[in-house]
Amino acid sequence: MLSSWRARLGWSAVRLLLTVVVVLGVFGLFLWGLGRDPIKAYQDTFRLNILNPRGLAGVLARMAPLLLTALGVAIPFRAGLINVGAEGQFMMGALLGTWAALNLEGLPMGLHLALVLLAGMVGGALWAAVPGVLRARGWVNETITTLLLNYLAPLVVGYFVFGPWRAPELAFYPQTPEYPASARLPLLFGTRLHLGFFLGLFFLLAYAYLINRSRWGLELRTVGGNAEAARRLGLPVERWILAAMMLGGALAGLAGVAEVAAIHTRLKLDISPGYGFMGFLVNWLAFANPLGILIMAFLIAFIASSGFTLQITQRLPYAAVNVLMALILFTVLAKPLAQRGKR
Amino acid sequence: MSWFLSWISGAILYAAPILFPTLGEAVEQRAGMVNLGLEGLMLLGASLGFAVSFGTKNPWLGVLAAAGAGLLANLIYAWLVVHRRAHQLAAGLALMFFGIGMSALIGKPYVGQMAPVLPKYAPTGPQSLLFRYDPLVYVAFLLAPLFWFLLFRTRFGLRLRAVGENPAIAYAAGVSPSLIRYIAAALAGTLAAVGGAHLSLGITGTWSEGMTAGRGFIAIALVIFSRWNPLRAIVGALIFGGAVVLQLQLQARGIGVSPFFLDMLPYVLTVLVLLVWGRGVRHVAPASLGRVYFGTE
Numbered sequence: 081m082l083s084s085w086r087a088r089l090g091w092s093a094v095r096l097l098l099t100v101v102v103v104l105g106v107f108g109l110f111l112w113g114l115g116r117d118p119i120k121a122y123q124d125t126f127r128l129n130i131l132n133p134r135g136l137a138g139v140l141a142r143m144a145p146l147l148l149t150a151l152g153v154a155i156p157f158r159a160g161l162i163n164v165g166a167e168g169q170f171m172m173g174a175l176l177g178t179w180a181a182l183n184l185e186g187l188p189m190g191l192h193l194a195l196v197l198l199a200g201m202v203g204g205a206l207w208a209a210v211p212g213v214l215r216a217r218g219w220v221n222e223t224i225t226t227l228l229l230n231y232l233a234p235l236v237v238g239y240f241v242f243g244p245w246r247a248p249e250l251a252f253y254p255q256t257p258e259y260p261a262s263a264r265l266p267l268l269f270g271t272r273l274h275l276g277f278f279l280g281l282f283f284l285l286a287y288a289y290l291i292n293r294s295r296w297g298l299e300l301r302t303v304g305g306n307a308e309a310a311r312r313l314g315l316p317v318e319r320w321i322l323a324a325m326m327l328g329g330a331l332a333g334l335a336g337v338a339e340v341a342a343i344h345t346r347l348k349l350d351i352s353p354g355y356g357f358m359g360f361l362v363n364w365l366a367f368a369n370p371l372g373i374l375i376m377a378f379l380i381a382f383i384a385s386s387g388f389t390l391q392i393t394q395r396l397p398y399a400a401v402n403v404l405m406a407l408i409l410f411t412v413l414a415k416p417l418a419q420r421g422k423r
Numbered sequence: 424m425s426w427f428l429s430w431i432s433g434a435i436l437y438a439a440p441i442l443f444p445t446l447g448e449a450v451e452q453r454a455g456m457v458n459l460g461l462e463g464l465m466l467l468g469a470s471l472g473f474a475v476s477f478g479t480k481n482p483w484l485g486v487l488a489a490a491g492a493g494l495l496a497n498l499i500y501a502w503l504v505v506h507r508r509a510h511q512l513a514a515g516l517a518l519m520f521f522g523i524g525m526s527a528l529i530g531k532p533y534v535g536q537m538a539p540v541l542p543k544y545a546p547t548g549p550q551s552l553l554f555r556y557d558p559l560v561y562v563a564f565l566l567a568p569l570f571w572f573l574l575f576r577t578r579f580g581l582r583l584r585a586v587g588e589n590p591a592i593a594y595a596a597g598v599s600p601s602l603i604r605y606i607a608a609a610l611a612g613t614l615a616a617v618g619g620a621h622l623s624l625g626i627t628g629t630w631s632e633g634m635t636a637g638r639g640f641i642a643i644a645l646v647i648f649s650r651w652n653p654l655r656a657i658v659g660a661l662i663f664g665g666a667v668v669l670q671l672q673l674q675a676r677g678i679g680v681s682p683f684f685l686d687m688l689p690y691v692l693t694v695l696v697l698l699v700w701g702r703g704v705r706h707v708a709p710a711s712l713g714r715v716y717f718g719t720e
Contacts, residue, residue: 110484114528164459164516167560201445218702219701219702220694220697220698220701221647221701223459224640224643224644225694225697227459227637227640227643227693228637228693229642229690229694230637231637231640232687232690235683235684235686235687236683236687238680238683238685242681243683306505329576356519359514360516361520364513387629390548395529396528397527397632398527399523399524399528399529399632400524400527400528401522402520402521402523402524402527403520403521403525403673404524405524408522409514409516409517409520410499410503410517410521413503413507413509413510413513413514413517414503414507414509415507
């Protein structure tokens, strides 16, 4: 048993390494085709984001939202749902969290922050409840509604940021006033690394435990494995579908509010470079496996940071990183299905 | 009255770029494939079409380049789904990432530029000044009945639908599911990219990052609304076009509603349309939709 487990882990590592080599090779050719120097680009990204302690802390800081959005996709995934709406849930979490940050000032230090984070979770959960209800009732498939809601969320945020919540002193750049000190997530060691990273780790551990070792996790996975069988067993399938969506939305919303409370300190429109979609990618690569989510979140966080490095050192638009993500997904999807397991 | 006429005229114009991808997706789904990558394909078409039109001063070469790129890009999707038996939703999202990234790279030098746009022609008649469209609009509305004929009145259409319902039986009847799916994907990729190119070369005349604003996903919703029928897709596209134009007109009049709420109109409408007409379509949907065909070995 143990040896087969080890063999599997070794095989996974080999596959991961092969994927990385293939993807780096193809993306290198791509950079070369654009007239850039791929070797120097890779050297720069590695030097600035791994070897440099501040850079590495920046990568870990990006892991915080990615761990949470990936879990936001993983929980519905285990219930057989495809949540492609983490991007919108992220924005709505940031929105409701900002409301709490700006309106509940004067509360004691820890309490205020806790309420801000909680409001973020509620915001994401409510936003995810819309496709959740529609799916639980069997009315509309959740894939398409979560995608469409991604386009609505920035408009809602835009309304508040350009309208009632706009900070009067910053006329040319629409954003809200700064979070008061009692609503901010502390940054650690003078780097971008913040408490949200440990929140992400905490929820990852909680997920790993609950999904595999609790009755809740078993029921959720039963619903995801075979909804009809779960119904015959007497499980409340509709309620589980809604709960899975809302739990997922809550974590994606927490990612959003944590990102604002730690990094941006004000709500504005460009708080996410696609963390919701990247979270989907992380979960897909990890297949909702907790250890896999940890590894893939690091990998994608590194790639996202590299995107910013390439933007500066190679003058590429940030969206070029999407090409890299696509190449990773293409490579993983092109592997024989026998390795991909269920689904 | 003039307001009403210009609304209708605008609805027809804005229906075209969404009708192209909707028709393509309808064909693709009839062959059993859900493609969430339309958004990426449209962006690819919009940016490449614009870049080529800018470089060659010929918008038609732009449309042609977009069509070719869309075809090739969607063949990646088809290869993953058909050949490598990948999960369709994941493969589609990978294509979406690819299109978003590539279009940003291609379009970067052209932000804020103007390219030669498609010429406009009018049918003769009393309101011909108002109803002047570029040829792609006419093409879009002609393609719908053409695709209806292709799907429901030709041998090829019968085979394509058979593959979408049950590839194993289609295979037993002597049809190659792989070939049919590649052809359907090639058609869909071409159409989605042309839809994107129509947006940048027929409507705005400019390129901006992410300019399709979710039209690729709305097209998928419209396929469900139209019950996989190209003729009904016209209705869906007109509803969407009408919503976009209504929002633009209200904004131009400066009524007291925030533009952010007006911008929500097309998306909210799409969700509502899905809610009202998208229920209970499972028995209409192609039976093998989204499933991996493992072959008969």
